[in-house]
Amino acid sequence: MRLIGLVTGVMTAAAMVAPAMAQTASAPAVLKAATPWAIDYARDSCRAFRKYGTGADQVELVFITLPRSSGATLVVVTSPEKGPGPKRATFGWVRIGLQPGGESFNERYASAPVGESPRRLLYVLLDQAQLDQMIASNRIEIEGGKLDVVLEPGRTAAAFKALEPCHDDLLKSWEVDPEILRSAVNRAVPTGTPQTWVTNADYPKEALQKREQGTATFRLTIGADGKVVGCTILHGSGSVVLDDTVCGLMRKRAKFTPARDAAGKPVPDMWISRFRWELP
Known part of the structure; x- marks a missing residue:
């Protein structure tokens, strides 16, 4: 199996080598x-x-x-x-x-x-x-x-x-104050390497048996202490099991250095990323 790891905001296939694209005749x-x-x-x-x-x-x-x-x-x-x-x-x-x-x-x-x-x-x-x-x-x-x-x-x-x-309206629909987020001079930063938060061993057996795969986009709510206090799937992978596993692992393993405002006071923040579950 192959898992495509986490990066801030978007997934990349860094471990995969892209083939040369054929040149078109015209x-x-x-x-x-x-x-x-x-x-x-x-x-x-x-x-x-x-x-x-x-x-x-x-x-x-x-x-x-x-x-x-x-x-x-x-x-x-x-x-x-x-x-x-x-x-x-x-x-x-x-x-x-x-x-x-x-x-x-x-x-x-x-x-x-x-x-x-x-x-x-x-x-x-x-x-x-x-x-x-x-x-x-x-x-x-x-x-x-x-x-x-x-x-x-x-x-x-x-x-x-x-x-x-539109981004501000979306934040408000999530009951997040855009102004509080904008007050953070330094955003919350992952502690360690996000790519290690999910490994091949974490692929759920039920999803493996059904050969379920897909990309889950999720939002983490990060408290002023840097701890993950919530995980919400924004765009599902098509598999409830895979989506639930992503959020379960993020709550357990994701850790952050807290965001801080201009006065140096820790403030809440959020972190959005994607994870792609992929089988050969």
């Missing part, structure tokens, strides 16, 4: 923006989205974010012809190329059909460095499976600025 067409950026105040997240191109070639770019969390989930909504696989969940590698800087990186993707719709969703977890590069880019190429598109995102930084009120 350059993909550049898709212009078809709509302005829009913000979705979702029940469990904040989302910035924009559509590119028209007709069967149309692609929708979605960034899913959470307050006080680094990185984001990138979702690309495509037609089945442009998607990376058949009418079932598929997994693989995607290459994201950025201009004008010329940066590129390979990341794992998960893709699934949208119910009975002919569209597909491709999910990629971005760390903060990757997200910052995408926000600063004026062209983004996304290549994975059958998908190979170039988008001109436009005003991405302004879209992320517009997400801030």
Whole structure:
């Protein structure tokens, strides 16, 4: 079995080696923006989205974010012809190329059909460095499976600025005061290495027998003493057993140096991360 360890705010597959992406025979067409950026105040997240191109070639770019969390989930909504696989969940590698800087990186993707719709969703977890590069880019190429598109995102930084009120609303829905969190000059910091909080030996037997896997996004409430006083699953893995195991282990093993305000007084904080359970 393989577990993909914890990092602050987003999961990475650091132990996995990305394959070289094949070069396409011809350059993909550049898709212009078809709509302005829009913000979705979702029940469990904040989302910035924009559509590119028209007709069967149309692609929708979605960034899913959470307050006080680094990185984001990138979702690309495509037609089945442009998607990376058949009418079932598929997994693989995607290459994201950025201009004008010329940066590129390979990341794992998960893709699934949208119910009975002919569209597909491709999910990629971005760390903060990757997200910052995408926000600063004026062209983004996304290549994975059958998908190979170039988008001109436009005003991405302004879209992320517009997400801030949504983040505050989401915090309030969790009964968390955004101003108290902002008062922390120094945020709560994990004590030790978060990647060691869950090990291969922790994979639940019941989930192994059923071959259950998936990614759980969770929120830890951290007291002024640095102890975890609560764990909430924000986006489940699809397995109750895996989700319950994540929170149980976080309550037992996660430890933090307390957040402090400008006067040096310890204050409560929160920590959001993701954990991916994965089987070969």
